[in-house]
Amino acid sequence: MSKRQALIEKYAGDLRDKCKVEPDMALLTKVTIGCGPAIYDADAETVAASQESEIETVKRNFLIKKLGLADGPELLEAINAVIDIYGRSERNKYRAVVYYLLTKHFGKEAVYA
Numbered sequence: 001m002s003k004r005q006a007l008i009e010k011y012a013g014d015l016r017d018k019c020k021v022e023p024d025m026a027l028l029t030k031v032t033i034g035c036g037p038a039i040y041d042a043d044a045e046t047v048a049a050s051q052e053s054e055i056e057t058v059k060r061n062f063l064i065k066k067l068g069l070a071d072g073p074e075l076l077e078a079i080n081a082v083i084d085i086y087g088r089s090e091r092n093k094y095r096a097v098v099y100y101l102l103t104k105h106f107g108k109e110a111v112y113a
Contacts, residue, residue, distance in 0.1 A: 007039055008032050011096045019085050019101065030112035031103060032096040034066070039096060047093045049083045062099055067108045078105050 001009075008029055015023040038044035048054040058079055063069045082101040086093050103109060 003040070004032065007045075007096070011094055011100070014086075014094060014097050015100065018087055018090060019097070021085075021101070021104075023100070024104075024109075027103065027109055027112055028096070028100050031100045034112065035096050035099065045095055047083075047095050047098045049086075049088065049093055055079055058098065058102075063102060063106075067103065067106060067111055069106060069108075078102060081105065 008025075011032060012023045012025065012028060015021045015028070032039060035045075047058060055076070059071075059075050063075050063078070064071055069075060079098075079102070082098055082105060083093065085101060086097065103111065
């Protein structure tokens with residue numbers, strides 16, 4: 001099993017166990033690949049949900065640039081909803097899982113088609 005495939009399995013486990021969501025493995029794989037080399041960097045592979053600058057980065061670089069959404073209060077609401085689903089007390093919130101949940105939240109799966 002490749003390192004990327006092992007990470008995808010780990011992310012799928014988080015979706016099932018911590019988020020109580022059965023993952024669409026094809027979409028999860030595409031979202032993970034879309035994260036690029038960040039998934040291999042210990043600091044970049046997680047989202048620091050308590051840091052406002054990190055939340056702003058997710059909003060700007062993922063929701064607006066990648067998913068093509070217009071800026072508005074609903075973006076921060078969605079990020080907060082996803083963090084609540086993942087669990088605020090959960091120490092490691094993997095970027096690929098957060099991005100997957102946001103993609104599903106906004107129904108933007110077609111971006112990865």
